[in-house]
Amino acid sequence: MKILEFLLNAMAIGVTFLYGSTGEIITEKAGHLNLGIPGIMGVGAASGCAMLHVLVKANSLPPWLIVVLTVLATLAGGALMGLIYSFLAVTLRSNQNVTGLAMTIFGTGVTKYVFSLLQKDDAIYIRALPHFRFPFGNSTSSLQYCGILVFLGIAIAIAASVILMKTRIGLHLRAVGENPATADAAGINVTLYKYVATVIGSAVAAVGGLFYVMDYAGSPEAYLTIEAMGWLSVALVIFSLWRPYISIFGSFVFGALFILGSYLPSFGFTISMAASNLIKTLPYVVTVIVLIITSIRNRRENQPPASLGVSYFREDR
Amino acid sequence: MAQPEELTFFALELKGISKAFGTIRANSNVDLELRHGEILALLGENGSGKTTLMNMVAGIYYPDDGQIFVDGEEVVIRSPKDAYKHKIGMIHQHFKLVDLFTAAENIVLGVNDGSRYDIREVNERVRELCVRYGFNIDPKEKIHEMSVSQKQTVEILKVLYRGAEILILDEPTAVLTPQETANLFSVLRNMKKDGKSIIIITHKLHEVLSISDRVAVLRKGEHIATVETSQTTEGMLTEMMVGKKITLNIDRTEPHDTVERLRVEGLCGVNADGLTALDDVSFTAYGGEILGIAGIAGSGQRELLEAIAGIYGPTAGTVTYRDPKDGAEVNLRKKTPLQIRELGVRLSFVPEDRLGMGLVGSMDITDNVMLRSYRSGRLMLLNRQDPKKLAEEIVKELEVATPSLRTPVRRLSGGNVQKVLVGREIASAPALLMAAYPVRGLDINSSYAIYNLLNQQKERGVAVIFVGEDLDVLLALCDRIMVLNSGRVTGIVDARTVTKEDVGYLMTKSHDGAAKEGFISEGGGEK
Known part of the structure; x- marks a missing residue:
């Protein structure tokens, strides 16, 4: 049963990465490298938990409504971060790398502040919150991680894939990320697409933060490690070759590699603490391997969007 | 109505x-x-x-x-x-x-x-x-x-x-x-x-x-x-x-005191897709003459010039350069692009995307000129005075329309960008000058300014290799014309006597048929 628990846990932590990477893929498809994902996931968790805090105190709402409102607050928090990023990087055309890193620094700070307030006050409310479990999620202990957000995450990733590849909106979005001048000449509102993709992408990524704190870890203290989850999500984008449906599988691989260290002892291997931490870097190692393989094969289809990281200004030559 | x-x-x-x-x-x-x-x-x-x-x-x-x-x-x-x-x-x-x-x-x-x-x-x-x-x-x-x-x-x-x-x-x-x-x-x-x-x-x-x-x-x-x-x-x-009548004749002087400058033998190479780009290319370029290269776009012109400049690695063949200073023969294939430049070999390639190669769009004209001279100057500091003078000269000589020397080159129109690119390469006193499509997209006046610059270089004893698109220009400007056809040399002809139709035939004929007798004649050069 240890193996099953390991796989389920891998899937659970993987969903955190799945939200983060799906959000980042949507943003990157518009040509925006949003390195603010770690901060955005933090802010998502913070705004969700703050909402939860208020709602639980009121103590009169049905649990499902609490869950919905909490997720909405998370989406709003992420969207707001996306909006700030878009204003800086799209409208003011600031450097995307710098802007993204600033968002991470800013977001991480906000996260710490909000959670410190919550904890000082009455963390007990948060610990007692209803988890976002799928209705039958708690029936057996080994399936305890199958919360509703797991299915939502997979659904969003599939929907993102379909929209990107099969719809007009997806075609336009990919064109914006590949060649914004061409998209502009074709009458596509480049700025609008960049804003919407970044805002939606950030909102999706933010849910990953909430999921990580409330569902996977089940404890507000987990906010301290959200940033690491954010960077892993960004790495997963590269691993997935900018395809959300590969991301579903990739998130599982990342999750398994990430928790492998803590499960090795129960599989009968004795390892030191240091080795266990070293194993957590395996997701980055496989990302590098994927990068090497795709670089050698050099297929245009597996490259990042061509205008990724480049600001677009119409009258620029 | x-x-x-x-x-x-x-x-x-x-x-x-x-x-x-x-x-x-x-x-x-x-x-x-x-x-x-x-x-x-x-x-x-x-x-x-x-x-x-x-x-x-x-x-x-x-x-x-x-x-x-x-x-x-x-x-x-x-x-x-x-x-x-x-x-x-x-x-x-x-x-x-x-x-x-x-x-x-x-x-x-x-x-x-x-x-x-x-x-x-x-x-x-x-x-x-x-x-x-x-x-x-x-x-x-x-x-x-x-x-x-x-x-x-x-x-x-x-x-x-x-x-x-x-x-x-x-x-x-x-x-x-x-x-x-x-x-x-x-x-x-x-x-x-x-x-x-x-x-x-x-x-x-x-x-x-x-x-x-x-x-x-x-x-x-x-x-x-x-x-x-x-x-x-x-x-x-x-x-x-x-606004004024332009003489459509390009001055062409007889080459004199020609000396062998570059000898290419049996050069072969493939392009990025693994297809044959150069197939057994051999020719000699002489100082004091202009060697034209004609061919349909993508016939190996780019690979040939880049192979000489050391940017592109051919699979076989030799590139021998005779140093004008001491007459010593140098194997260019053993040199780095920087060493080749220092020997006096200059490549000015005007690609379809003019800013893609050779110029930095967001830098001004002076800075772009400096890209070729940043190694000179004392200690760690750059010498900005000479490049600035040169930039002023280029702007004046070639009538570059620009608000100022400090304007980023990407703000200039395509033709003006090109003038800066070509002007800089020509100005660096080369011994072998390779100019590919230097007049691409330029108007008549600027084109003539470039032809004159090339002719001046020829007079100075420079070996000029000119890759052109317009056959009329090739026939009027060059001393000899080498025709490339799918990476092969299909002929090296005397530009003074050959007809446009002949060159066109060499450019387009299929490889299956034997070379038409009498077309391939080594002219110029040895005179």
Whole structure:
């Protein structure tokens, strides 16, 4: 049963990465490298938990409504971060790398502040919150991680894939990320697409933060490690070759590699603490391997969007 | 108003259009009329404001002043979308295509007719258009797998798919071979028959005369005149274009004191796709003469020059350079590009994307000149004085239109960017100068300035290798012409005696047939 628990846990932590990477893929498809994902996931968790805090105190709402409102607050928090990023990087055309890193620094700070307030006050409310479990999620202990957000995450990733590849909106979005001048000449509102993709992408990524704190870890203290989850999500984008449906599988691989260290002892291997931490870097190692393989094969289809990281200004030559 | 209605109004009419970029006036008070079902040539030198004017019609720029009428009704075009709404479509010189998309995906991009998006339906409609106008395109092929002329076809299909009645083509033949140009023109005639009104931007006079019904001439942003093509001549048009008569003869002096400078033997190589780019190329270049290289685009010109400059690694063959200082023979294949430069070998390659190679767009002219001299100067500090002087000279000699030396080069027009690029390479006192397409897209005056510079280098005893597109220029400028055909040398001929047809034959003949006797003769050089 240890193996099953390991796989389920891998899937659970993987969903955190799945939200983060799906959000980042949507943003990157518009040509925006949003390195603010770690901060955005933090802010998502913070705004969700703050909402939860208020709602639980009121103590009169049905649990499902609490869950919905909490997720909405998370989406709003992420969207707001996306909006700030878009204003800086799209409208003011600031450097995307710098802007993204600033968002991470800013977001991480906000996260710490909000959670410190919550904890000082009455963390007990948060610990007692209803988890976002799928209705039958708690029936057996080994399936305890199958919360509703797991299915939502997979659904969003599939929907993102379909929209990107099969719809007009997806075609336009990919064109914006590949060649914004061409998209502009074709009458596509480049700025609008960049804003919407970044805002939606950030909102999706933010849910990953909430999921990580409330569902996977089940404890507000987990906010301290959200940033690491954010960077892993960004790495997963590269691993997935900018395809959300590969991301579903990739998130599982990342999750398994990430928790492998803590499960090795129960599989009968004795390892030191240091080795266990070293194993957590395996997701980055496989990302590098994927990068090497795709670089050698050099297929245009597996490259990042061509205008990724480049600001677009119409009258620029 | 006894005339039928469609004759009363012009398909497109511009009144008093003006546009300025900073302090440079691109267009001032331009009037222009396009009749229904005609092909209007828009003629003018580089920087005369042709493209800017049309960009305002296509919604890329917005005019500072003036009115645009479509079918007699005043319209406001603020975006390409607005232009399509009024059935105006522009085929830009630099293709606006997404490389990673298929032809059909590019064609349907931005179209929002309310119907459900179904790529199979688009493929079908594109195929229909191809049949109707005589295009040869697979809608499912990806753009990055296509040739330049196929990409242009996709651009034209894009505009037709949107139902454009007014088509604007910006220098469509600049990237085409003569055969492809002929195909394009027959397609344009088909579209004209179909009732489309077409504006073609060009500065090639013979094309104007062969395709257009009327010609509108722009000079320095102003509309000079619009004339019926049937009632004009090359001489008249040139005069309107440049304002003064230009001698179409290039001074060519007899080479003297020629010495062997470069010997290439059995050079072979493959391109990025693993296909043969160079096949057993051998020739000798002499100091004091201009060796022309003719060939259809992509026949190995680029690989050959880059192999000599040390940027490209051939698979076999030798490149021997005779150092003018001591006469010692040097094997260039064992040298780094930097060492080769220091020996006096200069490569000035004007790619289709002028900013892509050799210049840094966001730096000013002086800084770009410094890219070639940053190693000089004392200690750690750069010497800015000499490059600045050189930059001033280039701007003056080649009449580069720029607000100041400090303007980033990407803000200059294409032709002016090129003058900076070529001027810098020529100015560095080379012993072997390789100039590929140095006059590509340049107007007549600037082209002549470049020819003169090349001739001056020849007089100085420099071995000049000139890769050109225009056969007339090759025949008038060079001493010998080497013809490349799919990576092979099909002939090295004396430019003074060979005919255009002969060179054309060497460029296009298939490899299967044996070389036509008598064509391959080693001329010049040894004299």
